Amino acid sequence: MPRTPRTPGSTPATTPRTRLSELECFVLGLVWQGQPCAAYDIRRRLAESPSTQWSASAGAIYPLVARLERRGLLKGRARRTGKRARREYSLTPRGLSALRAWIGPPFDDAAITVTHDPLRSRARFLAALTPSQRKAWVRAARETLDEVERLVRAWGERHTSDDPFAALVTLHGEMDLAFRRAWLGKFAAGRASK
Amino acid sequence: MPRTPRTPGSTPATTPRTRLSELECFVLGLVWQGQPCAAYDIRRRLAESPSTQWSASAGAIYPLVARLERRGLLKGRARRTGKRARREYSLTPRGLSALRAWIGPPFDDAAITVTHDPLRSRARFLAALTPSQRKAWVRAARETLDEVERLVRAWGERHTSDDPFAALVTLHGEMDLAFRRAWLGKFAAGRASK
DNA sequence: CCGCTCATGTAACTGGTTACATGATTTA
């Protein structure tokens, strides 16, 4: 809870240049990978991801790429096939350095964190359930992970070929699943689930 | 990318009752654990968490608890010690069932996902760095995990005593760290880092 | 009495969401 004082009513003189959001940087990366590519391609790539972090909605992506273009991180150019309009984007040199700065090192504070797991968030309050509800919870959580596994594999099959780093992402997904299963196992075994 | 059609200009007749956000439900849980407790306590609990998911800012929490109270999920009552104002909240029965519904099962879609890891997001684009930058990246990532470990331990020491389920959360944190270290190791060993 | 923590908020903004809308092209 920081409290950085500032002269009331005034905006800082130094260019504010609002920090890029996590999604903006991620999109920068996706464009970089698919150069040149359209906003729609970005949306598709986001939508097929096994992560629920972003919704890939048109209302998020179109204004976002427009923003990045205005800032000079992307350059877009219209291309039409027949009567179909299509605007394709590539990274500018500034866009590439913004991407590299985000990837790090150094990492910004948002990256220094435990992973976010919605199941963990919920588990924290399992004391609010009855013992039998807790058993059902663990069972359902296992099924959820099975479901996630299908998504991870599907994603992996589609991407591992193009790019060696995609394999690392799939590996992360698989190890993630293994670890969360082990975690569920530990606590089904422990007394907390009783 | 769903496209559920709706008669233009009209709002659905069925009570919209906007779904509670993840943060709202999480706060419901925190209040439940600390009943009765003030918004400030919630903020502190959020702030000391090793997760960067939420900022615990006053601007988020005060309006949020007010919202939950208006909806009848929390009931607050003023208490003053001397001249110091303090508003303490507890869950209403409806608040408790909202909490239980969120914990699940069943899980809402947001919970059916791989964990979100900012390092994984960045790793996806490591091809944009030079090999030596990648080596530095892996090194920095390891240090980041050391830092996170300190945070997790600190949190664990503070909470494990009160509540058996807090231990599960700490366990999750520790297993998470172990898995991400192993992941970094695998890929430092692999050819992708070269 | 100074500075820190406790405690409660508000104001302005903005990024992302849901939902709408439109028209071209492909496929069954």
Next chain:
DNA sequence: TAAATCATGTAACCAGTTACATGAGCGG
């Protein structure tokens, strides 16, 4: 030719962010 998918957007909304602000109580 109807339905699905490609492709691009916009409008309204709102949750959460940053920053400001205030004042009580406490330790040195």
